[in-house]
Amino acid sequence: xxxxxVLGVLVGAGLGAPARFATDRWAIARxxxxxxxxxxxxNLAGSAILGAxxxxxxxxxxxxxxxxxxxxxxxxxxxxxxxxTFSGFSSQVLELSRKPRRRVGTAYASASVVAGLFxxxxxFALFRLAS
Amino acid sequence: xxxxSRDYDLFAVVAVGGSLGALVRYSLDVLIAPERDxxxxxxxxxxxxGAFVLGVVLVVARVKVPDxxxxxxxxxxxxxxxxxxxxxxTTFSTYVIxxxxxxxxxxxxxxxxxxxGSVVLGVVCVxxxxxxxxxxxxxxxxxxxxxxxxxxxxEDFG
Numbered sequence: 001x002x003x004x005x006v007l008g009v010l011v012g013a014g015l016g017a018p019a020r021f022a023t024d025r026w027a028i029a030r031x032x033x034x035x036x037x038x039x040x041x042x043n044l045a046g047s048a049i050l051g052a053x054x055x056x057x058x059x060x061x062x063x064x065x066x067x068x069x070x071x072x073x074x075x076x077x078x079x080x081x082x083x084x085t086f087s088g089f090s091s092q093v094l095e096l097s098r099k100p101r102r103r104v105g106t107a108y109a110s111a112s113v114v115a116g117l118f119x120x121x122x123x124f125a126l127f128r129l130a131s
Numbered sequence: 132x133x134x135x136s137r138d139y140d141l142f143a144v145v146a147v148g149g150s151l152g153a154l155v156r157y158s159l160d161v162l163i164a165p166e167r168d169x170x171x172x173x174x175x176x177x178x179x180x181g182a183f184v185l186g187v188v189l190v191v192a193r194v195k196v197p198d199x200x201x202x203x204x205x206x207x208x209x210x211x212x213x214x215x216x217x218x219x220x221t222t223f224s225t226y227v228i229x230x231x232x233x234x235x236x237x238x239x240x241x242x243x244x245x246x247x248g249s250v251v252l253g254v255v256c257v258x259x260x261x262x263x264x265x266x267x268x269x270x271x272x273x274x275x276x277x278x279x280x281x282x283x284x285x286e287d288f289g
Contacts, residue, residue, distance in 0.1 A: 001161050009157045010150045013219050017149020018142045021214050046224035054228055077157050077225075082149040084223035086178040087185040088213070090253035097254070109250050116227040117246075124231065 004070040012078015016046075020083050036092040036108070039085060044115055046084035050076055051120030052127040059131025140203075141210045148215015156220050169238055171229040174222065175249060181221035182253040186260025188212055194268045 020042045027038030053075050057067040089112060097105030156177050163173040192213075196205045226249055233242035 009153050013150045013153030014146045017215055017219050018146050020218060021142065021145045043223040047227040050224040050228050078153055080224040081156060081222040082153045082219040085218040086221035086223050086226060086253060087181040087217045089223055090182040091185055091257045094254045094257050113246055117231060120227045120231050
């Protein structure tokens with residue numbers, strides 16, 4: 001738990017959380033409040049970015065190099081961690097599942113996880129090869 | 132379209148809350164080592180506790196801070212606590228990467244259990260927290276007199 005790591009987390013999260021907030025507001029203005037498009041977008045984006053970072057780190061370290069801890073914490077733990085949300089996601093799945101058509105909640109949860117995994121693994125593979 | 136204030140104060144508390152929440156998550160990441168079989172204990176605990184606290188906060192907000200325009204505190208409460216603290220504390224991206232890592236390592240059963248288990252238990256945590264908090268915060272309604280009941284029924288069908 002170095003100072004560099006802590007600073008990376010604070011700065012990254014200080015950018016990621018407002019980015020999520022702004023995306024939520026934009027999505028509500030654009031699509032209305034009924035479906036959580038904003039959270040869906042940021043959760044997928046964060047998964048892709050973290051996949052890319054993880055791939056880059058793996059590629060660099062496989063080549064004997066070292067990926068700066070500050071950058072990992074800034075982009076990963078900080079930015080992606082704060083850009084994405086699991087608590088909001090969970091409450092949204094619950095809310096969408098309350099209506100008579102339970103399927104919307106299940107569809108939202110499945111789509112988020114499957115698309116998140118797909119983007120993350122694609123980004124990981126791409127950036128590992130490139131590093 | 133009516134002109135909107137820039138809401139800089141909302142963004143500021145989101146940033147501060149998000150940073151603090153992320154710092155707590157990072158601290159737990161450092162403190163909680165993964166299980167020997169690779170189960171991502173830290174993120175699992177973080178996401179589920181975050182979901183539970185969100186359930187509590189949503190009910191508290193509904194009961195104690197029903198009108199966000201009532202005061203500055205009311206206006207800043209949800210952005211700071213929900214969007215900021217809890218949004219920064221919990222993470223979807225790390226959960227996805229950890230599932231991916233387990234799958235890459237060939238630990239398919241663990242990967243599916245983690246992925247599905249987190250979602251299911253996350254929803255359970257929010258629901259359970261809302262249920263319990265509602266019981267604690269909202270008093271049991273008083274029994275109403277027969278005359279009042281008749282009046283209410285007349286209104287409904289009138």
